[in-house]
Amino acid sequence: MGEPLELLSAPLVIEYPFNRTTGPVIGAFLTGLRDQRVVGIEGDDRRVVCPPVEYDPHTGSPLTDLVAVGTEGVVQTWAWVETVREGQPLQQPHALALILLDGADTAMLHVVDCGSPDALSTGDRVRIRWAEERSGSICDIECFERVGGEQ
Amino acid sequence: MTDIQMPDQLWTQPAINDAALGVSADVEQIQRIRIPAAVRYDYVPGLATTRFLRGLANKEILGERCQTTGEVYVPPRGVSPIDGLPTVEQVKLPHTGSVSTFCVVHIAFGTNAPPTPFCTALVLLDGAAVSVYGPIQEIDYDKVRIGMRVEAVWVEDDQLDTSFENIKWWRPIDEPDVDPELLKGHM
Incomplete structure (x- = not known):
């Protein structure tokens, strides 16, 4: 002891x-993603919640009617992720966005691959880029990309 | 899809209409997902444990002595748990000790776990005040007993590292058992 120690x-x-376990509702949503389909669920007020939930967000009653929604949508709001950390869906800088899919009344959170924050605006149309290998996971959506937008 | 059956008196979830999925009934739906969660640390053990681990790389088990009671703590934490003062004297401990308590493991985990059942034990090294932890091998698991004399079995010299895993396990040595009463309070 006494000498310097690294x-x-x-x-x-x-x-x-x-x-x-996913339960029947989330399970159906993930099954749909595996098949390149997106489903929401119809609430008591006929609004479509996507991703689907098991109980109505307002009344709490069980929901049962899945509804197909689009694979394109509109960016409602977003934040730019400049420093990518391990385990994030994309390994390059990307946007985390709330995306309102066509036919849905609530937005889902996912990533948008658009190169730089200058390339993305609230209100932009985006579409799903599917993962090549899909297993029934939210990552079956590799990311969203801008519709018609050059990167 | 059918109703999920729950025990009586619990709620049930109604069947859902999944026609919108457009999948035939024989397609297996997702029912389970794996969601591993991990926290990744860079662990810095501190000065005292660094001294201890560097000793292990040289096949030395180094404890540190309490200034007040003279007791030797291993692995050292740099201060005495009795008086809170720094431990300033390093003590090279022998590679032999006595089983102060043990447990039979039937469900093992980890990559280096021996075949079950096996014993893990606390071993009170000769001259130490507290026991160190490790598996007992080279004896049937149901022959292990408190007071049994054991020695460390080390990895090959070219595999020595700054790790307590340098000691692969502990094995019995041909010496009479220690009176378990003498091991009390030294776990």
């Missing part, structure tokens, strides 16, 4: 391998 350091990973 401190050790080592990676330490604490991981929980959660395996959860």
